[in-house]
Amino acid sequence: MTDKYLRDITLNFIIAGKDTTANTLTWFFYMLCKNPVVQEKVALEVREATEAENSISADEFVELMTEEALNKMHYLHAAITETLRLYPAVPVDGKCPIEEDILPDGFVVKKDDGINYMPYAMGRMTYIWGDDAEEFRPERWLLDGVFQPESPFKFTAFQAGPRICLGKEFAYRQMKMLGAVLVNFFKFKLVDESKEATYRTMFTLHMDQGLHLYAYPRL
16 A cells, blocks of 8 residues: 555545535535424434533533444434435436446446436435435434445445445544534524525535525524
């Protein structure tokens, strides 16, 4: 393992993960505002996992955000994953085979053909996710309160196989830490609850005009 290899991996973590993580958190807080019951469930789980008192300071709370505490936040993990199912950070992705191949349905893929797939559309297909595919329901990822991952070939937000996203676990850690801290101290509400958010057509799934919300301190 050379210094150049380590440098390239580090740059991949920092640069490739910046916009994707930020965009996912934007959609995550939007979905929490649209689903206040989910928001309260996340807040309750965070309190229970960290054993934080109501009057605790932000600095004191951060000290309670241990690996053990984060690993207990199954509902938060499920809510972030459900956000990624509906609003994947990269809505359209592409591959280019180095050799001719045949897909499971018999379709022949020639060498160097450009192939695109759409995680955004796949996350909303009823034959993949069921009749409630359009519904934001973190519980679909839980079994007896424990997070249950799906096959990466079904949940394609991080790709799959040997080229699966290098920063997947790093991104989850970042999002869970920031999400837990903010939800613990604030209750979020959309400025305009009648307005439905839309996305901008870009390489990553940006929210058009950004996210406008109120943050009320939790008592």
